[in-house]
Amino acid sequence: MMNKDEILLNAQKALFYEVATPIKPGLVDPVTHGAHQDMDIYTFIDSSLVLRPYFEECFDVGINFWGRLPALFEELRSRGIRAEKVMLTETGGVNTHKGAIFSLGIFVAATAYLKQTQTEFSMIKIQKIIQQMLPNLLKNDFRNLATKKGLTAGEKQYLKYGHTGIRGEAMQGYPTVAKGVAFLEMTTGTKQERILDTLMFLASKVADSNLVKRADNPQILIWMQKQSEIYFAKGGAKKDAGRKYLKDLDQLFSEKQYSLGGTADILIATLFCGLMMRII
Ligand SMILES: CC(C)(COP(=O)(O)OP(=O)(O)OC[C@H]1O[C@@H](n2cnc3c(N)ncnc32)[C@H](O[C@H]2O[C@H](COP(=O)(O)OP(=O)(O)OP(=O)(O)O)[C@@H](O)[C@H]2O)[C@@H]1O)[C@@H](O)C(=O)NCCC(=O)NCCS
């Protein structure tokens, strides 16, 4: 298993690899800000760097933890809430990495916990640890929704459509990340082509509450699956037709204010695992 510095470096690399990759539909890259007028690449550089101490805390909590795993998540959560505040202070109130604070924080802590007893990073073992950390996430988080004021997009979508969003994904041990890692391993080409193809693969699998919120329509997820199919039929990132399609899609997303913000967070977690497995 890699040492602490290497693991934390991989967490930061995952954040930078994702945002550095052009052309992602509706998302920020070094040249465009997609559907996010309040962000640019510099906002993401600031946010990625300021989160380093938080990921270090997640590692330390995981490596020193003993006891029942749900208590590990409780320890993370209070730190995650603080990290969200640090991010918002650094970005001037912009939500760059809310999903990544949650998901990547869980992955870093689970990796550190695994390191206590195992010499190798294993996707299956990480998924099991995460499942054991989060048995009651949905029940606890959605307990008082009917009377809660100021619901988040994820909470609203649970009440309106029954979508369990990022919490459902996390509770199941991130099956979509596992699929993303298996896909990433199969990809060929440059790093950029492999990351773009993995993003578009994930875009057909993730129930992205950010996309549903922006489109104000859950059917958008089915439309997104179709776009992903067309992209791969055109040869994906390694072909001019695939890249042209992506560029047009980015244009459309920017005009309609659609974003794949949740998918970007799942890509970040996928890249972290890929880096831990040395497949990227
Ligand atoms: C459990 C939390 C993630 C809280 O969830 P919450 O209920 O607050 O919000 P959700 O709407 O459910 O989603 C939160 C963010 O998670 C990302 N996301 C959405 N769907 C998925 C998915 N299927 N898989 C992975 N990640 C997902 C998404 O973040 C991205 O979108 C952001 C940009 O959105 P944008 O619309 O521009 O900005 P907003 O602020 O949302 O709205 P406007 O201001 O524009 O109107 C971009 O940042 C991406 O990261 C959702 O935003 C977790 O946050 C939580 O529990 N928080 C408490 C602290 C905590 O527990 N931390 C855990 C430590 S381990």
Ligand SMILES: Nc1ncnc2[nH]cnc12
């Ligand atoms: N590149 C990106 N653009 C917008 N939101 C994001 N959330 C995570 N990565 C993002």
